[in-house]
Amino acid sequence: MLPDDLDDVNFTEADVAEAAVDGTGTRTGSPWGLHRVVEPEGVLPQQAWRLDPDPTPRADEVVVAVERLNLDAASYRQLREAHGSGPAVREAVLGIVAERGKMQNPVTGSGGMLLGTVAAVGPDSPLGLAVGDRIATLVSLTLTPLRIEDGLADWDGESEQVPCRGTAVLFGRSIAAKLPTDLPDSLALAVLDVCGAPALTDRVVRGYRAPSVAVLGGGGKSGSLSLAAARRAGARRLLALVPTDAEAAAVRRAGLADEVVVADARNPVAVAEAVGAQVDVTVVCVDVPGCEHGAVLATADGGTVIFFSMATSFPAAALGAEGLAADVRMLIGNGYVPGHADFAMDLLRAAPGVRALFEARAH
Structure with missing residues (x-):
């Protein structure tokens, strides 16, 4: 009707x-x-x-x-x-x-x-x-x-x-x-709003052989889907960084990551310490500004940082990487990858933990 x-x-x-x-x-x-x-x-x-x-x-x-x-x-x-x-x-x-x-x-x-x-x-x-x-x-x-x-x-x-x-x-x-x-409808709309993030995460992770992956903002919509996408693409170490203990508990219950750490993504030193050994791929899904330098510090030379947040300052990311002498590739998540809508919906249906996080956010 x-x-x-x-x-x-x-x-x-x-x-x-x-x-x-x-x-x-x-x-x-x-x-x-x-x-x-x-x-x-x-x-x-x-x-x-x-x-x-x-x-x-x-x-x-x-x-x-x-x-x-x-x-x-x-x-x-x-x-x-x-x-x-x-x-x-x-x-x-x-x-x-x-x-x-x-x-x-x-x-x-x-x-x-x-x-x-x-x-x-x-x-x-x-x-x-x-x-x-x-x-x-x-x-x-x-x-x-x-x-x-x-x-x-x-x-x-x-x-x-x-x-x-x-x-x-x-x-x-x-x-x-x-x-x-x-x-x-509300659930479908929430997934489709961020469907570019898991699709690009999948593409990048598959470009490495069993990489380590960190998702900053792993408890959010794009972050949880990106964790599920990285797992499906073959990540050998999967880390979620979140801002609060409550969010960390939710991500652990969902079973989306091997490690869940709590840190302020705007604090580069705190991010680096929380992540520990640098990862091959860092996915930034945090909706506040100031997370660029922590993402660069978390990423090993030869690795990739994917910025999905609209709060990202790309001059800060580029100049920060230069100042840190970091040999990392930085990608702007543009929200479109062919087949991204169907891919995200399939992840939601296949990963009960992701769906649980989405449904909790809707209430």
């Missing part, structure tokens, strides 16, 4: 066809969404300050009736620290979307993703979606035209998942996943 607000997003074939023709007679917009950039001109949607969220689709676009937003962890943490109470956080999110036509935290630069039902599909869309499909977007809210219509009345501002009525637009080069029928 389609959501109630889909009645407010009704498009005829004539509407789609008319929207698909611009002043030059071109039937499609830019597959990267350049036609949605309001300001400044000449940049891609992610870099733009403001997008046009008009829900009338171009020929290669898909319009989604939004049901839920999932704010990324770094953005939500910053909003809570800056605004305090839930209602103030709600007003901050409404203000960002109203001003920018998308959800992009101006401090962290990050956004999240969303869940909804396809309301309209342009005739030239290559995404393989149909009206009525329930999907999660696998592209960031920082580049997704978004309009909120309910004032976020059903959100108390106390969680990363945001009940929402509105519309969003996907471009020809966007990616989305149809929601699985065997998992609750």
Whole structure:
């Protein structure tokens, strides 16, 4: 069944066809969404300050009736620290979307993703979606035209998942996943939000022969999935670093790591001491800034550091490694690896410990 607000997003074939023709007679917009950039001109949607969220689709676009937003962890943490109470956080999110036509935290630069039902599909869309499909977007809210219509009345501002009525637009080069029928929406959305992390972890770990792996932030969403991915890929030593004893106990109960240590990931010396013998691969899944140098110190020469946190300072990482004379490869986790959605869902289904951690976070 389609959501109630889909009645407010009704498009005829004539509407789609008319929207698909611009002043030059071109039937499609830019597959990267350049036609949605309001300001400044000449940049891609992610870099733009403001997008046009008009829900009338171009020929290669898909319009989604939004049901839920999932704010990324770094953005939500910053909003809570800056605004305090839930209602103030709600007003901050409404203000960002109203001003920018998308959800992009101006401090962290990050956004999240969303869940909804396809309301309209342009005739030239290559995404393989149909009206009525329930999907999660696998592209960031920082580049997704978004309009909120309910004032976020059903959100108390106390969680990363945001009940929402509105519309969003996907471009020809966007990616989305149809929601699985065997998992609750909230659980599927939480997994899909971070599905790039375990997929890239798998790829990197398989590039070594039985490597040692440390995951900073191993008790979180991306961290727990990355631990499971590293185990499946053949890690011989698997270490999770977490910030509290309670989180350490949860990771131990889940059975995701050989070693679980407690340390502040922002303290490089504490990280190095907690990890002990340097590892071949370090995966950073911590949603606070200042974790770059500890990750470098934890990694052996010839090893790899994967940064998944949107709180990462890449100048700090690069210059820190240089200053430490560390011969490490540093990768930016860009959130996309072919097949990443199915891979993450399979990990969740196959690893009861991971699912338990996700379900505990949802309550």
